Amino acid sequence: MAAVRPWDAFTAAETDVRAIVTDPRWQGLSVPDRAHAIAARALVTPDGDRWLFGAHARWHLHDPADGYWHLAPPPRGTPVRRAEHAAAVLPARVIPRGPDFAAEPGSTQAFVGPDVPTSLTEQVRVLVRTSGRRSELEFPLTAFDEIFASDVPSTVAAIWGTIMWCAYAPAYDGNEQLITIFGEYLRRPLPGDEWVRWLPAPPLLDLVTLVAERQRTGRSRAALRLAALIADTAQILLSDARFRPRALALLTMVEPALRQPGLDDQASQRDATAVLRAWLDRCPDRLARAVLAETDPEANFRHTVYDLSESLAFASDPAAAAATYLADLSDSRSLLPSRLDHRLRQAYEELALAGLTSTSSSESTQPEGFPVLSGGSAVQVLRERGSEAEAPPDRASAAAVLGAAYATGLAWRRLTGAKVPERGFAGSAALVRRLIHERDDGHT
Structure with missing residues (x-):
C-alpha cells in the first residue's frame, strides 16, 4: 500500500483555491467577488504571519510593516488557522485571473548533476x-x-x-x-x-x-x-x-x-x-x-527568489538559508532588502550588519575556480551558522538549489545591471562540490 502523505493546511488551501479558480465560472466573476473568494481563504500561522494562495498559483505573505504582499513559499506542516482578510484592500496583482493558474512550473535544476538527456x-x-x-x-x-x-x-x-x-x-x-x-x-x-x-x-x-x-x-x-x-x-x-x-x-x-x-x-x-x-x-x-x-524584470526577480526559497525547504530555517545565497548579489545601492518579505529581509539584514553581503562585487577565486573562503561568501556564512548538516539531502535537491540560486543572480542582473561573476556566485559554485563527481550521468 502506498504511503499516505500527511495532511497539510497549506496544501489543502491550494487545492481549494485551484478548484474555484479553474472553474469556468471564475472568469465571469467581478474583481471584487474574486477578491472576496481569495481573501476568505487567508491563513494565519502562530507567529501572526498572514498568507494567501493567489496569482500565479503561488503563495503571498503579508508584510505587517507596509502592507505589501510578497511572493513567498509557505512553512508547510506549520499549524494554521483561517482568518478572512479584508477583500477591499487586496491589490489586484495578488488576485488570480485564471490563465495564470495554467502555467507549468518546470524545473529549477541547473544542468550540473542531471545532464541534458x-x-x-x-x-x-x-x-x-x-x-x-x-x-x-x-x-x-x-x-x-x-x-x-x-x-x-x-x-x-x-x-x-x-x-x-x-x-x-x-x-x-x-x-x-x-x-x-x-x-x-x-x-x-x-x-x-x-x-x-x-x-x-x-x-x-x-x-x-x-x-x-x-x-x-x-x-x-x-x-x-x-x-x-x-x-x-x-x-x-x-x-x-x-x-x-x-x-x-x-x-x-x-x-x-x-x-x-x-x-x-x-x-x-x-x-x-x-x-x-x-x-x-x-x-x-x-x-x-x-x-x-x-516584460516585467521586477516580477521576474521576485519569482526567482520564491523558487530559491522553495528549493531550500529542506533547511530548518529556509529564510536564513536563502539569505546566504542572496548575500552573493552586488547591491551597492541597497535595492534588495525592500524586495524581500519581512522574514527573508531580517535574515539578510543580519548578514549585512556582519558585512557579509554584496560578496560578488569583490569576488576572488582560487586557481581551480572555487571561491576563496574569506570575506563573506555564502559558503563561509553557512559554515559559521553550523548548517553543513543541512546540505541538500540528495543530488536532485542540490541541482535545484544551484539552478535557483544562479537564476536569481541572473534575474538581479537583468533588473539592476549588477555584476554576474564569470566563475559563478560563491554559494552556487560551492554546490558544485557536491555534484561535479556525478557529472555525465546516464539516461534511460
Whole structure:
C-alpha cells in the first residue's frame, strides 16, 4: 500500500483555491467577488504571519510593516488557522485571473548533476551540423557576435540562442555534450572553468534580431529559415522540464510567423524592438510567467527568489538559508532588502550588519575556480551558522538549489545591471562540490 502523505493546511488551501479558480465560472466573476473568494481563504500561522494562495498559483505573505504582499513559499506542516482578510484592500496583482493558474512550473535544476538527456543532445547536434554549412553571407551574425567567430552563420547562433534563452538557469557541466557541440564555432572559451560554464541568459531581443534583420533587408526566405530553426530547437527542448516553459512560450510566439510568412514584415521595417513586441503580444496569458524576464524584470526577480526559497525547504530555517545565497548579489545601492518579505529581509539584514553581503562585487577565486573562503561568501556564512548538516539531502535537491540560486543572480542582473561573476556566485559554485563527481550521468 502506498504511503499516505500527511495532511497539510497549506496544501489543502491550494487545492481549494485551484478548484474555484479553474472553474469556468471564475472568469465571469467581478474583481471584487474574486477578491472576496481569495481573501476568505487567508491563513494565519502562530507567529501572526498572514498568507494567501493567489496569482500565479503561488503563495503571498503579508508584510505587517507596509502592507505589501510578497511572493513567498509557505512553512508547510506549520499549524494554521483561517482568518478572512479584508477583500477591499487586496491589490489586484495578488488576485488570480485564471490563465495564470495554467502555467507549468518546470524545473529549477541547473544542468550540473542531471545532464541534458542524450536523445535531446543528439537531435540538437543534427540541427547544428546542418546549420553550420550555411553561408555567413546569406546568414550574417547580427547578434551573439560576442560568442561566435565572425564567419559563423546566424543559423548556428539561432540554435544556441534558443537553448540559452529557454534554459531556466544556463549553468552547465563543463563536459556537457550539449555545449561541446558548439565548440568549433566559438569566438573564445566560454565563461566558467573546466567544471562549470556559468553562461549568461540572452534577452529575447537577441534572437528576434537575427530574424528581424533578414526581414528588414528583404531576405524573407532567410528570415523564415531562422524562425523555423528557432521553432525546431524549441520543439526539441520541450522534452526537458528545465527548458519546457520557455520553449513552449517561444513556440507560441514564432509559429504564427511560420504559418503566415510576412506577418512581422511591417514591424521589421521599424526595428527589431517592434518585432519583439509583436512576438510578445502573441504569447498567451497562460504562458506569461515564462516571459517575465522580458516584460516585467521586477516580477521576474521576485519569482526567482520564491523558487530559491522553495528549493531550500529542506533547511530548518529556509529564510536564513536563502539569505546566504542572496548575500552573493552586488547591491551597492541597497535595492534588495525592500524586495524581500519581512522574514527573508531580517535574515539578510543580519548578514549585512556582519558585512557579509554584496560578496560578488569583490569576488576572488582560487586557481581551480572555487571561491576563496574569506570575506563573506555564502559558503563561509553557512559554515559559521553550523548548517553543513543541512546540505541538500540528495543530488536532485542540490541541482535545484544551484539552478535557483544562479537564476536569481541572473534575474538581479537583468533588473539592476549588477555584476554576474564569470566563475559563478560563491554559494552556487560551492554546490558544485557536491555534484561535479556525478557529472555525465546516464539516461534511460
